[in-house]
Amino acid sequence: MSKVARRPSPRGGHGLFTTTAIPAGTQILSIPKPLVTIPDDAHLQNTCSNCLHHAPDTPSVLTTYSPTRKLSACLGCKVAKYCGKECQAEDWKRVHKHECKNFAKLPRTLPGSVRAAMRVLMQNAEERVLAECVGHVDKFQAEGKRWEVVFIMGKGVHGYSGTKRGEEEVRRLYCAVLVNSITLVTETFDPIGIAFDPLAASINHDCTPNAVMLFSGRALQVRALEDIPANSEVLISYTDNTAPRERRQLELAEKYFFTCACARCTSPSGPMDGFLCAVCGGVGIPGRDAVMCNKCSRNIPVTADMEILEQESWAALHSTDTEGMMAGLKALHKTPGWPLSRQPLSALHLALVQGGYIPAGDWQKALLHYLLVYLRLDPIFYPQRFHPVRVVHGFTLANLFLQITDGSDYGKVVWGLLCECAAQVPRSHGDGSVGFGEVVARKKEEIKRDLEKEERTREWVGMRLEDIGLEAEMKRVVGMVEGFVKELKR
Ligand SMILES: C[S@@+](CC[C@H](N)C(=O)[O-])C[C@H]1O[C@@H](n2cnc3c(N)ncnc32)[C@H](O)[C@@H]1O
Numbered sequence: 001m002s003k004v005a006r007r008p009s010p011r012g013g014h015g016l017f018t019t020t021a022i023p024a025g026t027q028i029l030s031i032p033k034p035l036v037t038i039p040d041d042a043h044l045q046n047t048c049s050n051c052l053h054h055a056p057d058t059p060s061v062l063t064t065y066s067p068t069r070k071l072s073a074c075l076g077c078k079v080a081k082y083c084g085k086e087c088q089a090e091d092w093k094r095v096h097k098h099e100c101k102n103f104a105k106l107p108r109t110l111p112g113s114v115r116a117a118m119r120v121l122m123q124n125a126e127e128r129v130l131a132e133c134v135g136h137v138d139k140f141q142a143e144g145k146r147w148e149v150v151f152i153m154g155k156g157v158h159g160y161s162g163t164k165r166g167e168e169e170v171r172r173l174y175c176a177v178l179v180n181s182i183t184l185v186t187e188t189f190d191p192i193g194i195a196f197d198p199l200a201a202s203i204n205h206d207c208t209p210n211a212v213m214l215f216s217g218r219a220l221q222v223r224a225l226e227d228i229p230a231n232s233e234v235l236i237s238y239t240d241n242t243a244p245r246e247r248r249q250l251e252l253a254e255k256y257f258f259t260c261a262c263a264r265c266t267s268p269s270g271p272m273d274g275f276l277c278a279v280c281g282g283v284g285i286p287g288r289d290a291v292m293c294n295k296c297s298r299n300i301p302v303t304a305d306m307e308i309l310e311q312e313s314w315a316a317l318h319s320t321d322t323e324g325m326m327a328g329l330k331a332l333h334k335t336p337g338w339p340l341s342r343q344p345l346s347a348l349h350l351a352l353v354q355g356g357y358i359p360a361g362d363w364q365k366a367l368l369h370y371l372l373v374y375l376r377l378d379p380i381f382y383p384q385r386f387h388p389v390r391v392v393h394g395f396t397l398a399n400l401f402l403q404i405t406d407g408s409d410y411g412k413v414v415w416g417l418l419c420e421c422a423a424q425v426p427r428s429h430g431d432g433s434v435g436f437g438e439v440v441a442r443k444k445e446e447i448k449r450d451l452e453k454e455e456r457t458r459e460w461v462g463m464r465l466e467d468i469g470l471e472a473e474m475k476r477v478v479g480m481v482e483g484f485v486k487e488l489k490r
Pocket of ligand 1: 009013132179201202204205206257258261
């Protein structure tokens with residue numbers, strides 16, 4: 001029986017509501033095959049167009065333990081790739097037979113949003129989408145340049161799909177796809193594609209969401225981050241909700257055409273949104289014309305240099321320039337008044353690890369950056385120990401420790417991290433026998449066998465996390481992080 005229903009929402013339009021009480025850490029909604037799931041433009045080459053199995057070019061935590069399948073291109077268009085005959089046959093029957101010839105004829109691959117809208121038409125789902133999903137056509141229309149792009153893309157969808165529907169209707173459909181698409185991510189939250197499904201699209205936004213959306217391949221699920229009473233609205237975050245308020249609001253207004261009026265946006269508090277007071281250590285949130293400390297009411301100076309640094313750091317984050325990222329990161333650490341938890345500081349640490357240190361095999365540096373994020377920042381960003389992002393970070397960290405060959409024994413820390421992940425997985429991801437849960441269980445077993453093989457007594461292997469005396473080991477690790485932060489500030 002479904003635990004949710006689509007109903008009018010006080011936030012405007014419709015939303016998704018619980019029909020029964022849903023405990024924290026349980027599944028709210030599962031859509032094994034959403035209406036559209038496609039690799040985005042950057043991932044067409046290394047992602048199966050049917051099951052969205054991702055075979056990344058650079059090593060990732062998951063590829064180490066769940067071997068990647070080789071992908072072969074469709075011989076007709078050479079655009080779509082598949083991990084096996086079954087996937088190719090399923091995709092062909094469902095949609096690819098309608099798009100293959102067009103893809104083959106075109107000199108360039110069609111943009112993801114156009115491919116997604118075409119797939120709605122190919123499955124004859126446009127009636128439902130037009131009836132259930134907002135498109136904000138008038139708002140797109142009011143934006144000159146953007147409307148020009150939407151107009152051309154809509155024309156493309158109309159022409160390439162060969163639909164009998166009118167061009168204006170197809171344009172409305174294209175707008176609905178733009179506003180309601182979801183970024184499809186891997187189990188380690190790397191963006192690889194576009195997902196679109198009218199039911200999932202009925203979920204509204206909040207910057208402190210009570211639910212989170214995850215993917216395993218193309219399968220989508222929504223899980224509760226807190227106890228949600230019956231008849232309550234299910235809310236997810238459309239943006240990176242660790243970003244400061246101004247950035248969240250800008251993105252929500254630009255992409256989704258609304259001004260967020262959630263509790264965090266209307267009475268912002270906490271160090272994710274503000275700057276630190278040098279006098280009392282309180283936090284000041286940028287207001288209309290001043291940043292006033294919430295404790296001592298003094299004005300916190302936010303200089304033009306800080307504003308420039310903020311802009312440059314965000315720009316570096318969205319580039320591939322690891323030197324620029326490192327320069328931004330150091331400058332942010334050195335800026336008095338910049339809280340550790342104000343982005344893009346943490347995002348830069350993670351981007352450097354994923355885009356720089358892991359591909360370069362610099363495990364020591366990757367470890368220090370990741371430790372800082374996991375120990376100091378994740379508990380602020382994701383207060384629930386079972387938050388899927390926090391659990392995935394813990395697993396990545398355990399794997400980074402395993403790469404370190406500096407002579408130190410991190411056995412207990414690795415074991416502790418894997419115990420923590422395995423304990424949280426049923427609530428973070430659900431059934432531990434598939435997807436990420438299975439990867440964690442397999443890794444834990446593998447490490448248990450390795451530790452037991454060693455000659456030294458490892459009496460703590462197999463014990464519960466609380467009983468293994470991890471604190472003393474963690475002190476050493478925390479010391480590493482503190483030393484690293486000092487170094488960054490120098
Ligand atoms: C993915 S749809 C969500 C479902 C939508 N409410 C509907 O009726 O179809 C996204 C749109 O919902 C609205 N929306 C979502 N969250 C909102 C919020 N917190 N406040 C106001 N509008 C919101 C905006 O119009 C946004 O463009």
